[in-house]
Amino acid sequence: MATERKALPVIHKTRCTGCGWCVAVCPPHVLSLEVAHWKKFSQLHDEAGCTGCGKCAVRCPFDAITMVRIPDLPPAR
Ligand code: SF4
Ligand code: SF4
Structure with a gap:
């Protein structure tokens, strides 16, 4: 069985300036x-x-977002 691999953004609040660029470019909002x-x-x-x-x-100009791979999605709530 194939495992679905996915990455999720981790936002570093200490570096995030709240500029909103990432919000604007996210396709699913x-x-x-x-x-x-x-x-x-x-x-x-x-x-x-x-x-x-x-x-x-x-897109983040402040390098405040890191994509982190997660091997398995948590079960749907
Ligand atoms: S742009 Fe939106 S959909 Fe794409 S990784 Fe970032 S949060 Fe997820
Ligand atoms: S683009 Fe980067 S700095 Fe701007 S709001 Fe998003 S995470 Fe924060």
Whole structure:
């Protein structure tokens, strides 16, 4: 049985400036800007909807997104 491989973006909040570029380029619109205290940062709000395309990581000018491979998707909730 083939294992579906997928990568998910990990957003480093210390480097994220909240510029919103990644939100704009995400094809399925699963990234959004959240506000915590005084700071905005990007957040993956729909993990299941992410295709793992990596466009957000490529687009981020601040190198704040790392694509991390996950061997198996967690079971659907
Ligand atoms: S990897 Fe692709 S689908 Fe997933 S959050 Fe980034 S741009 Fe959106
Ligand atoms: S493109 Fe990078 S710095 Fe800008 S909101 Fe997204 S993760 Fe943060």
